[in-house]
Amino acid sequence: MTKLSAQVKGSLNITTPGVQIWRIEDMKMVPVPSSTFGSFYDGDCYIVLAIHKTGSSLSYDIHYWIGQASSQDEQGAAAIYTTQMDDFLKGRAVQHREVQGNESEAFRGYFKQGLVIQKGGVASGMKHVETNSYEVQRLLHVKGKRNVVAGEVEVSWKSFNLGDVFLLDLGKIIIQWNGPESNRMERLRGMTLAKEIRDQERGGRTYVAVVDGENEKETPKLMEIMNYVLGQRGSLKAAVPDTVVEPALKAALKLYHVSDSEGKLVVREVATRPLTQDLLSHEDCYILDQGGLKIYVWKGKNASAQERTGAMNQALDFIKAKQYPPSTQVEVQNDGAESAVFQQLFQKWTLPSRTSGLGKTHTLGSVGEDRPEAVGSGASGARKTPAPASCPPSQTRLFHALFSPGSGLP
Secondary structure (H helix, E strand, O other), X not given: OOOOOHHHHHHOOOOOXXXXXXXXXXXXXXXXXXXXXXXXXXXXXXXXXXXXXEOOEEXXXXXXXXXXXXXXXXXXXXXXXXXXXXXXXXXXXXXXXXEOOOOOHHHHHOOOOOEEEEOOOOXXXXXXXXXXXXXXOEEEEEEOOOOOEEEEEXXXXXXXXXXXXXXXXXXXXXXEEEOOOOOHHHHHHHHHHHHHHHHXXXXXXXXXXXXXXXXXXXXXXHHHHHHHHHOOOOOOEOOOOOOOOOOOOOOOOEEEEEEOOOOOOEEXXXXXXXXXXHHOOOOOEEEEEOOOOEEEXXXXXXXXXXXXXXXXXXXXXXXXXXXXXOOOEEEEEEOOOOOHHHHOOOOOOOOHHHXXXXXXXXXXXXXXXXXXXXXXXXXXXXOOOOXXXXXXXXXXXXXXXXXXXXXXXX
16 A cells, blocks of 8 residues: 655645645656646646645645546556545644636635646656747636636647637747637636746746637737638637526435445445534544535545545445446545534534544644645736747748748737
8 A cells, every 4th residue: 555655744734734645656646846737647646735724723725636637546546545645744734636627616715826737748658848948839728707717738729719719829929819808807807827837837938928719800910820820710610608697406415324344335325415513423534425516525534444445435436336437536534623514404403622532632733744836927018929849830930931020910
């Protein structure tokens, strides 16, 4: 079984509010530089530790993020490390499973500039973009309202729709195309991201330009570049709603008892709404099914080690058995450290400080610090420079033609 290495333990900061991120590389947890927080590769799995301070107390959330192209081994390692990190925190954390494209609002909220999902990963040999590297041709799809996400998509007009923002990154020029029905936050995030790429990855030597999807005729040179790179254009897809309103929770909450006492996983329904706290026994584990919208696993502090360490797998097996979507969100709650959201699902919940039963107070230790740094948006102006020698010949000729004196760009 994988171990939480001394190196990881040494880098853990459990006393200062903030976010820490690790990526699974060769089945090990490797710290991610704070300068790249918010950028994820779809071929990888990540572990995110978020520490929050409320008054004089700290609370912990551990999220493990699964890229859609990551391997089963990486996903398994991330789940195991999440459990082991929780053990290191003495069971004070809430564990979350995050699936690419279905991230929770809490997870997205950690990254105020939005999420950037890129193709590739450790297994494929993909590395982060090098500063001043211009050998780039990618299309980023920017979408969202409160928490905006940017994901890499196929470089084609087929990827576009009328309601979102798209960044065509060609190394020496980044063209932001604003869909006619895109919202203000998407446009602002698109521009911020374009400037971050320009200033952080290209040393400021990239031209940033904007095409208004409603008035493309006003930027003919930029449209010429887009059509050259994206190919033949058909009619664009209709706008996709930024938020899918979740249906009201009509199905009753259901609580299931989980046991492996017979040598195999046995899940038995024990109660439906309204639920009471006394249904949870310290000696056992439970699954709380919120009508398939979200799955909670509650781990009793006196449950067997096998049941506790296998909590996440129990939830995944439950999802399969119920034929819920693989992207169904999962949270693991520890006895005595339940989140307020979990507590409110019960008719009445007595806080640990008010009873000698549920809960236990722990003293926090002091470990090394690894705090995220703020990422600036960079300068606001756009810069024009000739195409570098590293550009493909056909692209170089296009750049020289478009950026030559009197070209009238945009």
